[in-house]
Amino acid sequence: TGNGGNGSGNGGNGGNGGSDGTESGSQDGSSGGSNEELDITLASTYEEGHINVQAAKMFRDRIEDESDGAITVEVASGGSYGSEAEITDLASQNVVGMHSGAGVPFSMYAPEYYIIDMPFVMEDADHLFEVVESEKFAPAYDLLIEEGNQRQLGGRFYRGQRYFTANESVSHPDDVQGMQFRSPPLEPWVQIWSEIGVEPTSVALDELFSALQQGVVDAAEGDIEQIHSFNYPEVQDYLSATRHAPFSGAMYMNESLYQSLSESHQTLVNEVAAEVAEEANEMGMQREQELIDDLVDQGMTLVEDVDRQAFRDRARPAVNALFEDRWAGTWEEWRNV
Amino acid sequence: MELAIIGLLFLGTLLVLYGLGVPVAVAMGVTVITVMASPYGPSFNYTLISNQLLFGLNSFTLLAIPFYLLLGRLMNRSGFTEDIFEFANSVVGSVRGGIGYVNVLASLIFSGMSGLALADAAGLGRVEYSVMREYDYDKDVALGITGGSAIIGPIIPPSVPIIIYGVLAGESINALFLAGIIPGFLLAVTLLLSVAIVTRIRGYGATGTFDPRRVLETFGTAAIALVIPVLIIGGILSGLFTATEAGAITVVYITISGMVFGDLTISKIVAETRDAAVETFSLTFIIAIAAAYGLVALELRLPMMLVDAITGVTTDPTYMLLLLVALFLVVGTFMETVAAITVLVPVLVPVIDIAGIDPIHFGIVMVLTLMIGLLTPPLGIILFVLEQVTDASLEEVMRAIVPYYVPLLIVLLIIVFVPETTTYIPYEFL
Amino acid sequence: MEIDQSLGIKRQTTFDTIVLVGTVGMFATLIVLASSQVLVRNLNLPISLPWTEPTSRYLLIVATYFGAAVASRNDEHVRMSYLLEKLERRAPRVTRWVDVINTTVVVAFVGFIAYGTLLSMSANWNSDIGGIGFLTSGYVYLGIALGLGSMLVYELLGLRTAVDRIRTANPDQEG
Ligand code: NA
Ligand code: NA
Numbered sequence: 001t002g003n004g005g006n007g008s009g010n011g012g013n014g015g016n017g018g019s020d021g022t023e024s025g026s027q028d029g030s031s032g033g034s035n036e037e038l039d040i041t042l043a044s045t046y047e048e049g050h051i052n053v054q055a056a057k058m059f060r061d062r063i064e065d066e067s068d069g070a071i072t073v074e075v076a077s078g079g080s081y082g083s084e085a086e087i088t089d090l091a092s093q094n095v096v097g098m099h100s101g102a103g104v105p106f107s108m109y110a111p112e113y114y115i116i117d118m119p120f121v122m123e124d125a126d127h128l129f130e131v132v133e134s135e136k137f138a139p140a141y142d143l144l145i146e147e148g149n150q151r152q153l154g155g156r157f158y159r160g161q162r163y164f165t166a167n168e169s170v171s172h173p174d175d176v177q178g179m180q181f182r183s184p185p186l187e188p189w190v191q192i193w194s195e196i197g198v199e200p201t202s203v204a205l206d207e208l209f210s211a212l213q214q215g216v217v218d219a220a221e222g223d224i225e226q227i228h229s230f231n232y233p234e235v236q237d238y239l240s241a242t243r244h245a246p247f248s249g250a251m252y253m254n255e256s257l258y259q260s261l262s263e264s265h266q267t268l269v270n271e272v273a274a275e276v277a278e279e280a281n282e283m284g285m286q287r288e289q290e291l292i293d294d295l296v297d298q299g300m301t302l303v304e305d306v307d308r309q310a311f312r313d314r315a316r317p318a319v320n321a322l323f324e325d326r327w328a329g330t331w332e333e334w335r336n337v
Numbered sequence: 338m339e340l341a342i343i344g345l346l347f348l349g350t351l352l353v354l355y356g357l358g359v360p361v362a363v364a365m366g367v368t369v370i371t372v373m374a375s376p377y378g379p380s381f382n383y384t385l386i387s388n389q390l391l392f393g394l395n396s397f398t399l400l401a402i403p404f405y406l407l408l409g410r411l412m413n414r415s416g417f418t419e420d421i422f423e424f425a426n427s428v429v430g431s432v433r434g435g436i437g438y439v440n441v442l443a444s445l446i447f448s449g450m451s452g453l454a455l456a457d458a459a460g461l462g463r464v465e466y467s468v469m470r471e472y473d474y475d476k477d478v479a480l481g482i483t484g485g486s487a488i489i490g491p492i493i494p495p496s497v498p499i500i501i502y503g504v505l506a507g508e509s510i511n512a513l514f515l516a517g518i519i520p521g522f523l524l525a526v527t528l529l530l531s532v533a534i535v536t537r538i539r540g541y542g543a544t545g546t547f548d549p550r551r552v553l554e555t556f557g558t559a560a561i562a563l564v565i566p567v568l569i570i571g572g573i574l575s576g577l578f579t580a581t582e583a584g585a586i587t588v589v590y591i592t593i594s595g596m597v598f599g600d601l602t603i604s605k606i607v608a609e610t611r612d613a614a615v616e617t618f619s620l621t622f623i624i625a626i627a628a629a630y631g632l633v634a635l636e637l638r639l640p641m642m643l644v645d646a647i648t649g650v651t652t653d654p655t656y657m658l659l660l661l662v663a664l665f666l667v668v669g670t671f672m673e674t675v676a677a678i679t680v681l682v683p684v685l686v687p688v689i690d691i692a693g694i695d696p697i698h699f700g701i702v703m704v705l706t707l708m709i710g711l712l713t714p715p716l717g718i719i720l721f722v723l724e725q726v727t728d729a730s731l732e733e734v735m736r737a738i739v740p741y742y743v744p745l746l747i748v749l750l751i752i753v754f755v756p757e758t759t760t761y762i763p764y765e766f767l
Numbered sequence: 768m769e770i771d772q773s774l775g776i777k778r779q780t781t782f783d784t785i786v787l788v789g790t791v792g793m794f795a796t797l798i799v800l801a802s803s804q805v806l807v808r809n810l811n812l813p814i815s816l817p818w819t820e821p822t823s824r825y826l827l828i829v830a831t832y833f834g835a836a837v838a839s840r841n842d843e844h845v846r847m848s849y850l851l852e853k854l855e856r857r858a859p860r861v862t863r864w865v866d867v868i869n870t871t872v873v874v875a876f877v878g879f880i881a882y883g884t885l886l887s888m889s890a891n892w893n894s895d896i897g898g899i900g901f902l903t904s905g906y907v908y909l910g911i912a913l914g915l916g917s918m919l920v921y922e923l924l925g926l927r928t929a930v931d932r933i934r935t936a937n938p939d940q941e942g
Contacts, residue, residue: 354872355846355847357850357868357872358846358848358851358869359846359872359873360846361845361847362844362845363872363877367876370876383882383886384883384886386879386883387884387908388887390828390832390880391908394824394827394828396824397820399827400801400824403794403798407798414772578805585802585805586802610794610795611776611787611791612772612774612776614790614791614794614795614830614837615774615790615834615838615841616843617834618830618832618837618838619834620845621827621831622831622834622838622844623845625831673847675845714849721849726771
């Protein structure tokens with residue numbers, strides 16, 4: 001059936017002659033009205049089975065159904081369009097019509113609001129959702145449109161917390177002092193983790209497994225999905241519930257494409273995306289526990305009793321400094337939204 | 338019909354520009370623009386290529402390329418390449434047809450340090466050819482063995498084409514490097530057998546007497562260089578460092594020991610760094626533009642069409658692999674290796690995924706097939722290099738290579754039909 | 768036996784020197800950065816250099832286009848010259864025209880992507896690229912644009928040479 005699907009996709013593309021496609025429709029301003037036909041590329045850097053890809057497919061199935069075939073969607077997963085940053089850039093340049101990913105568009109086009117994926121900044125998932133739905137965060141969405149030519153569709157959905165992994169039990173900042181630690185290569189991450197007392201090291205993600213195996217780094221962190229798919233249990237004994245950053249995903253649409261849609265189709269994509277985000281959110285909550293159970297089955301020891309307040313207190317000077325230099329507002333303000 | 342026109346635009350434009358002698362990167366880029374501008378293409382976009390100029394190269398793994406290019410150059414410049422040859426000669430030079438075996442063995446040792454077939458053909462190849470001629474070996478034999486054994490280089494780790502494959506396919510470079518070990522030795526063994534056969538037919542004699550003292554002596558000088566393959570392969574196998582790190586460490590190692598024990602001077606190092614820089618960046622320039630080429634192909638859903646076409650013919654992994662080998666042989670004859678890898682890998686990864694072909698196995702098969710393409714006219718670059726570094730004409734080189742396709746193709750078929758030749762070591766040791 | 772593997776890189780004008788030294792300098796920095804990162808990690812030195820990874824990645828990107836300029840200056844781009852060389856022997860006059868066409872194609876292409884890079888640069892002037900604080904993707908695009916600009920200069924000079932060769936060729940020699 002997969003082949004058949006591809007076949008009809010090609011046919012659709014041919015019928016449109018490419019001129020009604022994703023991006024040109026908007027550039028030519030030729031589309032509009034109720035009988036528009038659209039074929040949208042929905043890219044994601046994540047692999048088949050990842051929650052972002054599942055959300056993308058749910059969106060595809062429903063929008064095709066509810067638009068009576070007027071809108072068709074091709075989901076391109078597994079990084080065929082590159083990394084998340086690359087896909088975000090392609091979306092801003094009208095090459096892909098939609099994408100499904102994490103917070104990278106905010107990091108690129110609204111960096112002062114890119115507090116959502118940062119360690120020890122959000123209290124928990126509830127706090128995260130209060131923040132992203134708050135009045136105070138609204139300018140971030142405008143920046144996405146103004147600077148990045150793309151908008152978030154529907155709400156954000158929960159993708160799971162990030163956890164600390166090591167070969168010894170970690171429950172307090174004192175346990176991690178001087179550890180060689182693989183941090184994502186983002187400056188705020190490095191600053192915050194250094195403040196806590198680890199030695200952040202840069203290791204490319206695809207070399208992380210062997211780096212952990214040979215002891216180039218002692219510890220790492222990641223969302224459960226990453227810890228699971230990169231086979232950490234083979235090289236790390238302890239999974240500590242530091243829950244230092246609640247991660248969330250969303251779907252984004254190229255703004256020119258969105259503006260070229262008829263009003264009824266605009267409403268439709270918004271409604272469908274909101275529905276899908278809500279369902280993905282529930283899947284995300286459920287999936288996190290399933291994956292943790294599986295990691296424990298594979299031999300990792302879950303350290304549930306982590307002094308998270310101690311970590312946050314230790315991180316605080318760096319976090320405050322970042323709010324002063326780089327991020328909008330203050331920590332206090334965001335905690336009280 | 339539409340597929341035919343798109344295909345014609347994609348390959349036709351590219352081939353015409355190649356033929357005219359336009360640089361590979363530019364030929365690809367102009368093809369991208371032509372396809373975008375045609376009514377069949379995706380919408381015209383000024384920034385599609387510029388986006389790839391940044392993101393097409395945004396990978397840490399690519400940094401391994403400069404290391405291994407520089408390493409090959411420093412080896413040749415510091416005199417260590419000749420030391421390897423002298424050592425191999427002292428060991429097997431005394432048997433009948435000895436210098437032919439030396440040719441293959443020296444390439445095998447050298448391949449553990451060089452990432453490109455060209456480094457072998459251009460450096461060691463010159464030494465091997467002239468020594469064989471001095472011992473009155475026929476021109477065609479000297480050319481054939483030198484050219485055939487030059488392609489062991491990119492199969493045995495380290496290897497620049499394998500790094501590029503790994504980056505584009507998202508596979509572990511460490512695993513791919515280890516996967517090349519057995520195929521590399523298979524190549525060496527079949528080429529040694531070919532030497533034995535040629536020696537019999539032409540009646541070559543021994544080229545020296547065996548002297549244990551001479552072996553020890555040459556081993557002493559060559560030891561510095563002989564450490565490098567041990568360092569690279571051993572380091573990766575034992576998990577001490579990654580492929581990129583191994584490159585960095587060996588460059589530091591060869592620079593220091595080349596200055597202490599070899600002929601390396603600061604000015605030579607500067608000159609080799611300069612030339613390696615130019616070589617590196619002409620490769621990465623192609624990789625960036627090829628990324629745009631792959632992106633447009635993706636926008637037109639060419640990979641999916643290709644999947645349909647291939648799975649329509651066969652779904653058996655082995656036959657599909659044979660089909661792809663045939664494709665690579667054709668492509669490899671007119672397309673530069675790196676260009677071929679960068680264009681084909683993003684398109685084919687979904688195909689092999691569906692067919693259930695192991696991506697590590699596939700990578701080695703692809704690189705080996707394209708290496709054979711390097712020996713095939715009209716664009717076989719090794720042929721040009723041999724013409725440059727020897728007294729032979731291009732026609733003589735081409736004719737001399739022909740008999741050596743037989744052992745090379747035999748090895749290729751063994752590797753296609755026995756995937757374990759590639760997957761055993763990485764899956765057992767990583 | 769001396770192994771000749773030199774590319775014979777030319778350095779005649781100040782511009783040559785700037786582009787070449789810039790390219791080789793970036794290349795050498797790449798090597799030093801990546802090596803020091805490896806050494807620091809493997810020797811367990813008590814310092815950490817997390818900025819080296821993104822820095823060397825972006826350096827490789829920008830250096831590529833300066834390197835492409837040096838390759839243009841020295842005719843070191845990978846290309847298929849076989850057919851052209853055959854043609855050269857049979858019909859040198861046609862070859863000179865093909866040369867002009869080729870170089871025009873290259874000039875037009877480099878101009879096109881340089882223009883696209885300028886568009887990307889202005890669109891991303893404030894887009895955070897991650898890794899290094901002050902760096903935006905706009906700055907990286909600026910680096911790419913400068914490299915492509917140098918390449919364009921060399922290709923235009925090459926075009927002038929190719930056109931001159933047609934103009935100065937003596938038609939009598941070819942009958
Ligand atoms: Na050889
Ligand atoms: Na090699």
